[in-house]
Amino acid sequence: MEPAQVLLGVMWLGLILYALLGGADFGGGLWDLLAGGSRAGMPQRRLIEHSLGPVWEANHVWLIFVLVMLWTGFPAVFAAVMSTLYIPLTLAAFGIIGRGAAFAFRKSSTELWQQRLFGAAFALSSVLTPFFLGTVAGAVASGRVPPGLARGDLVGAWVNPTSMLGGVLAVAVCAYLAAVYLCDDAVRSRLPGMAEVFRRRALAAAVVTGVVALGGIGVLHADAPRLFTGLTHGALPFVLASAVLGVASIALLWLRRYLLVRGTAALAVTAVLCGWAVAQYPLMLPPAVSYREVAAEPAVITAVLAVTGVGALLVLPSIAWLLAVQHRLPLERGDLG
Amino acid sequence: MRPALAAPLIAAAGPASGADLAAARTQMALSLGWHIIVACLGVGMPALLLFTEWRGLRRGDDDYLRLARRWAKTVAVLFAVGAVSGTILSFEMGLLWPGLMGAYGQVIGLPFALEGIAFFLEAIFIGIYLYAWDRLSPRAHLLAGVPVMIAGVASAFFVVSANAWMNQPRGFRLEGGRVTDVSPWAAMFNPATPPQTIHMIVAAFMVSGFATASVYAVALLRGRRDRYHRLGFLVPFTLAGALTPVQIVVGDYAARFLADYQPTKLAAMEGLTRTGPNAPLSLGGIFVGDRLRYALEIPSGLSLLVGYSPDTVVQGLDRTPPADRPPVTPVHLCFDVMVGIGVLLLLLSAWLAFSWWRRREIPRSRLFLWPAAASGVLAVVAVEAGWVVTELGRQPWVVYGKLRTADAVNPAPNLWAGLLLLIVVYTVLTVSTVYVLRLMARARPVAAPQEPETP
Numbered sequence: 001m002e003p004a005q006v007l008l009g010v011m012w013l014g015l016i017l018y019a020l021l022g023g024a025d026f027g028g029g030l031w032d033l034l035a036g037g038s039r040a041g042m043p044q045r046r047l048i049e050h051s052l053g054p055v056w057e058a059n060h061v062w063l064i065f066v067l068v069m070l071w072t073g074f075p076a077v078f079a080a081v082m083s084t085l086y087i088p089l090t091l092a093a094f095g096i097i098g099r100g101a102a103f104a105f106r107k108s109s110t111e112l113w114q115q116r117l118f119g120a121a122f123a124l125s126s127v128l129t130p131f132f133l134g135t136v137a138g139a140v141a142s143g144r145v146p147p148g149l150a151r152g153d154l155v156g157a158w159v160n161p162t163s164m165l166g167g168v169l170a171v172a173v174c175a176y177l178a179a180v181y182l183c184d185d186a187v188r189s190r191l192p193g194m195a196e197v198f199r200r201r202a203l204a205a206a207v208v209t210g211v212v213a214l215g216g217i218g219v220l221h222a223d224a225p226r227l228f229t230g231l232t233h234g235a236l237p238f239v240l241a242s243a244v245l246g247v248a249s250i251a252l253l254w255l256r257r258y259l260l261v262r263g264t265a266a267l268a269v270t271a272v273l274c275g276w277a278v279a280q281y282p283l284m285l286p287p288a289v290s291y292r293e294v295a296a297e298p299a300v301i302t303a304v305l306a307v308t309g310v311g312a313l314l315v316l317p318s319i320a321w322l323l324a325v326q327h328r329l330p331l332e333r334g335d336l337g
Numbered sequence: 338m339r340p341a342l343a344a345p346l347i348a349a350a351g352p353a354s355g356a357d358l359a360a361a362r363t364q365m366a367l368s369l370g371w372h373i374i375v376a377c378l379g380v381g382m383p384a385l386l387l388f389t390e391w392r393g394l395r396r397g398d399d400d401y402l403r404l405a406r407r408w409a410k411t412v413a414v415l416f417a418v419g420a421v422s423g424t425i426l427s428f429e430m431g432l433l434w435p436g437l438m439g440a441y442g443q444v445i446g447l448p449f450a451l452e453g454i455a456f457f458l459e460a461i462f463i464g465i466y467l468y469a470w471d472r473l474s475p476r477a478h479l480l481a482g483v484p485v486m487i488a489g490v491a492s493a494f495f496v497v498s499a500n501a502w503m504n505q506p507r508g509f510r511l512e513g514g515r516v517t518d519v520s521p522w523a524a525m526f527n528p529a530t531p532p533q534t535i536h537m538i539v540a541a542f543m544v545s546g547f548a549t550a551s552v553y554a555v556a557l558l559r560g561r562r563d564r565y566h567r568l569g570f571l572v573p574f575t576l577a578g579a580l581t582p583v584q585i586v587v588g589d590y591a592a593r594f595l596a597d598y599q600p601t602k603l604a605a606m607e608g609l610t611r612t613g614p615n616a617p618l619s620l621g622g623i624f625v626g627d628r629l630r631y632a633l634e635i636p637s638g639l640s641l642l643v644g645y646s647p648d649t650v651v652q653g654l655d656r657t658p659p660a661d662r663p664p665v666t667p668v669h670l671c672f673d674v675m676v677g678i679g680v681l682l683l684l685l686s687a688w689l690a691f692s693w694w695r696r697r698e699i700p701r702s703r704l705f706l707w708p709a710a711a712s713g714v715l716a717v718v719a720v721e722a723g724w725v726v727t728e729l730g731r732q733p734w735v736v737y738g739k740l741r742t743a744d745a746v747n748p749a750p751n752l753w754a755g756l757l758l759l760i761v762v763y764t765v766l767t768v769s770t771v772y773v774l775r776l777m778a779r780a781r782p783v784a785a786p787q788e789p790e791t792p
Binding site: 053054055057058060061063064065067068069071072073075076078079080081082083084086089090092093094096097098099100101102103104105107108109110114118149150154296297299300303304307308310311314315318319321322325326328329 | 410413414416417418420421422423424425427428429430431432435436438439440441442443444446447449450451452453454456457458460461462463464465467468469472473484517518519520521522747748749750752755758759762766769770773776777
C-alpha cells in the first residue's frame with residue numbers, strides 16, 4: 001500500500017468521525033430549534049446542552065484534522081475545492097462561528113432574552129453549517145469541481161440537484177444521529193419521558209433520512225450518473241449495508257434498545273460515507289483527477305502519518321477519558337459552579 | 338509516480354482584481370487579528386489558572402480558589418470563541434489563498450498537523466477540566482489542566498513556525514515552478530522559527546497577565562482593595578511584569594535576526610533608505626517619496642543595536658527594487674508602537690517591583706493604577722502592531738522571495754462580498770463576546786442555568 005492510500009484512509013476515518021460526533025452536535029442544535037417555547041422546551045434544551053457541553057469542541061477538531069490532512073496530502077485538491085466552492089464554504093465557516101460562539105454565550109448568560117437570542121443563533125447555524133458542508137460534498141461527488149483555482153462554476157457547482165441532496169441529507173443525518181444519541185443520554189440521565197420524546201423524533205428522522213436517501217438514488221441517476229454507477233456496482237455492498245442497518249435501527253428504536261441503536265445508526269452513516277468513497281475511488285476530483293496525480297511527496301505523507309500515529313496514541317485514550325467523564329456527569333449541574 | 342499534471346493543477350484561472358486582493362488581505366488581517374487576541378489568552382490563561390488553583394489547594398486558601406473558578410468560566414467562553422475563530426482561519430487559507438496552499442500546502446502541512454493534535458488535546462482536557470471540576474479529586478483535576486497549558490504553548494509554537502516559514506521558506510526546491518524535494522521538518526525548523534515562536538509565546542503570556550490584571554486594576558481604582566482583588570491583580574501582573582524584560586531581550590534578538598535574514602523588513606521597520614554605517618534609529622515620522630521625514634533620529638542608533646558598533650553597515654531599502662519593497666510608514670510606525678508599549682510596560686513592572694520590595698504592597702498612586710488598568714489593552718495593541726510589522730513587512734511576498742501575495746489569492750470574483758459578511762459577523766461576535774465577558778465579570782459566582790427554572 002502506498003503512503004498516499006494510507007493517508008486517504010486516515011482522512012476518510014477523520015471525516016467519518018466528524019460526521020458521527022460533530023454531526024450529532026449539529027443535530028442537537030436542530031432539535032434545540034424545534035424544542036418549542038422557552039418554558040416547554042427547557043428540559044429538552046437542558047439535555048441537549050448537557051450532551052454537547054463538554055465534547056463539542058473536541059468533536060469539532062475532526063473537521064480541522066480533515067482540512068489539514070487534505071491540504072498537506074493533496075494540496076491541489078484542497079486549493080481547487082476551496083477556491084471553486086468558496087461561497088458555500090464561507091457560509092459554512094460563518095455557521096461554525098455562530099454555532100460555537102452562541103452555544104458558549106448562551107451557557108454564560110442569565111437573562112431569558114439573552115438565552116433566546118444566543119439559542120436561536122446556535123440552533124440556526126447548527127442547521128445551516130451541515131447543509132452547506134453537504135452541498136460541498138455533493139459538488140465534489142458529482143464532478144463539478146475541476147482542478148485549478150476557481151475553475152468551476154462558482155454557483156452552479158453547489159446549486160444543483162446532487163448538492164441539494166447532499167445538503168438535505170447531511171442535515172437529516174445529523175438530526176437522526178442526535179436524536180438517537182439523545183434517547184440513550186436521556187435514559188442515562190434517568191429521564192424516561194424525555195427518552196420517549198427523542199425516540200419519536202429519532203423515528204421521524206430515520207424515516208425522513210431513509211426517504212431522502214431513496215429519493216437521492218433517483219437524483220444521482222439523473223444528475224451524477226458516474227457516482228450512481230459506482231454506488232450500484234463497486235460500492236453496492238456498502239449501500240445495501242446502510243439500508244439494512246437503517247431498517248435495523250428503526251426496529252431497535254421501536255424496541256427502545258437505545259444503546260444498540262447508537263451503534264447501528266452510527267454504522268449506517270459510516271456505510272453511506274464508505275459507499276461514497278468506494279464509488280469514487282481512486283478519483284478525488286471526478287471525472288479526471290485521481291489521488292495519485294495530486295498526492296504530496298512521499299516524505300511529506302510519511303512524516304504526517306508518523307505524527308498522526310503518535311498523536312493518536314495521545315488523543316484516543318484522552319477522548320475515552322473525556323467520554324467516560326461526560327457519561328458520569330449528572331444532568332443537574334453539568335458545569336462548573 | 339510524480340504527477341506530470343501538478344503544474345496545471347495549481348495554475349490560476351486568471352488574475353484577481355486589485356479590489357478583490359485588497360478585500361482578501363483585509364479579511365485575513367481582520368480574522369487573524371481577532372483570533373490572535375483570543376489565542377494569546379488561550380495560551381497564557383491556563384498557566385495562571387493552574388497556578389492559582391494550585392496555590393489555593395495547597396494552602397486551603399479560599400481567595401485563590403475563588404479566583405481560579407472565576408477565571409475558569411472566562412476561559413470556557415474564550416476557548417469556545419478561539420476554537421471557532423481559529424477554524425475560520427484554516428478555511429481562509431484555502432478560500433482566500435488557494436495559490437499558496439495548492440503550491441506549498443505540502444511544505445507547511447506538518448506543523449499544522451501537529452497543531453491539530455495539540456488542539457485536540459487542548460479541547461479534550463479543557464472539557465474535562467471545566468466540566469468535571471467537582472467530579473474529580475483536586476489532584477486529578479489539577480493534573481487534567483496541565484495538558485491544556487502544554488498544548489496551548491505547543492499550538493502557538495506550531496502555528497508560528499508555519500508563519501516563520503513564510504518569512505524564511507526552506508525545505509523544498511523549485512523546479513520549473515514546481516515544488517519538489519520537500520523536507521517538512523526542515524520547513525518547520527526554518528531559521529525564523531526560534532525568534533518568532535519565542536517572541537510570540539512570551540507575548541501571549543504577557544497579554545494574558547496584563548489583561549487579567551487590568552480587570553482587577555479597575556477594581557482597585559474603584560477602592561475594592563480586599564485581598565481577593567489584590568491577588569487578582571498581583572498574580573497575573575507579576576507573571577506579565579517578570580516576562581516584560583525578557584521580551585525586550587527576545588525582541589532585540591528577533592530584530593537583529595532580521596538584519597541578517599530579512600534586511601528589507603528591518604529597513605522598513607526603521608524607515609532606513611540608504612545602506613551604510615552610522616545608520617540612525619528613527620522614532621516616528623512618515624515615509625514620503627523615498628525617505629523618512631519628521632522622525633526623531635538617534636545618530637548611529639541602529640548600527641549600534643545591530644552590531645554594537647557605529648561602523649556596522651545596515652542594509653537600507655535602496656538594495657531592494659521598488660516593486661519588492663513593503664509599505665514603509667505603517668510598518669515603521671507599528672514597530673515604534675510595539676516598542677513604545679514594551680518600554681511603558683517595563684516601567685510599570687519596575688514600579689510594582691520597587692513598591693513590593695520596599696513596602697510589600699501594590700502602589701496606591703493613580704499614576705500607577707490607571708496605566709495598569711490599561712495594560713491589557715496596551716499589550717493587545719503591541720501584539721497587533723507586531724503582527725502588522727511581520728506581515729506587512731514581508732510584502733509584496735506571501736512566501737518571502739518565492740510567491741507574491743497577488744499570485745496566491747483566489748481568482749474568483751467578488752471576494753469583497755465575503756469581506757462585508759465577515760465584518761458584520763465579527764462585529765456581532767465582538768459585541769457579544771465583550772458583552773458576555775462583562776456580564777460574567779459582574780455576575781454572582783453561580784453557574785448560569787441554561788433556561789430559567791419553571792416556578
